[in-house]
Amino acid sequence: xxKTLILEDFKVGVDNVIFSVDTEQNRLLVLLVKRKExxxxxxxxxxxxxxxxxxxxxxxxxxxxxxxxxxxxxxxxQLYSFGEPERDPREAPDSYNIRYLSxxxxxxxxxEEAELITDRVTGIAxxxxxxxxxxAFDHNQILDYGYRRLKNKxxxxxxxxxxxxxxxxLGDLYQFYTTILGEGFSDYxxxxxxxxxxxxxYDTGVKTSRGAGRPASLYRFxxxxxxxxxxxxxxxx
Numbered sequence: 001x002x003k004t005l006i007l008e009d010f011k012v013g014v015d016n017v018i019f020s021v022d023t024e025q026n027r028l029l030v031l032l033v034k035r036k037e038x039x040x041x042x043x044x045x046x047x048x049x050x051x052x053x054x055x056x057x058x059x060x061x062x063x064x065x066x067x068x069x070x071x072x073x074x075x076x077x078q079l080y081s082f083g084e085p086e087r088d089p090r091e092a093p094d095s096y097n098i099r100y101l102s103x104x105x106x107x108x109x110x111x112e113e114a115e116l117i118t119d120r121v122t123g124i125a126x127x128x129x130x131x132x133x134x135x136a137f138d139h140n141q142i143l144d145y146g147y148r149r150l151k152n153k154x155x156x157x158x159x160x161x162x163x164x165x166x167x168x169x170l171g172d173l174y175q176f177y178t179t180i181l182g183e184g185f186s187d188y189x190x191x192x193x194x195x196x197x198x199x200x201x202y203d204t205g206v207k208t209s210r211g212a213g214r215p216a217s218l219y220r221f222x223x224x225x226x227x228x229x230x231x232x233x234x235x236x237x
Contacts, residue, residue, distance in 0.1 A: 014057055016064045017146030018046075018065065019106065019147075021109070021111060026179050027111075028180055032044040032127050034124070039089040039136070046139045046142060047068050049064050071110075074162065077149075081101040082141070083099070092194050093193070102137075104145070109163060148157050154177065170217070171188075172216050
């Protein structure tokens with residue numbers, strides 16, 4: 001006897017883990033918003049939205065970003081899909097009785113460049129990664145997953161160059177890495193030697209002075225030089 005298949009009714013949402021790298025104070029921050037409606041009213045959560053009719057998942061992720069921050073340089077990537085039963089109280093039979101699937105994305109921006117749109121959005125703040133409160137839904141789990149992906153991504157891909165300005169010093173680059181990976185991941189000398197040996201950083205010949213230190217060379221990421229390495233196992237640091 002064949003069983004009748006009972007298919008779930010789904011609503012699809014997108015939740016963004018938006019990381020901000022504050023190299024001045026050596027902090028990795030995450031953007032949180034305070035929910036204004038049930039469930040979890042007045043509880044901090046990741047910025048999210050339900051996908052609108054005719055809208056792609058990626059467009060929904062970019063819409064979340066555009067509604068919350070102004071920024072020019074950023075990196076955005078799909079993270080994972082979270083769809084365990086009962087992850088959302090609205091799935092209960094006495095509520096909407098519909099499953100809620102979250103397709104998550106993670107983004108990286110520089111703190112000094114990202115401006116919060118506070119004139120249109122209230123209850124929004126950057127939280128240090130080590131001071132995250134209990135979040136709504138399963139957002140702590142999503143954030144933990146995103147943080148692991150971010151650290152892993154930084155170690156084997158040129159994601160940092162999507163976030164840094166076009167011209168940067170090796171000191172800028174090193175500080176970006178240490179803010180995310182921690183001080184113990186590599187000393188500056190080894191980091192510098194490793195990155196220059198890979199051959200995709202172009203020395204512009206221009207130097208910049210900051211404070212009383214020696215002028216530092218400005219570099220540019222050379223995508224063409226990196227192309228042959230793109231599909232090879234590569235550890236940046």
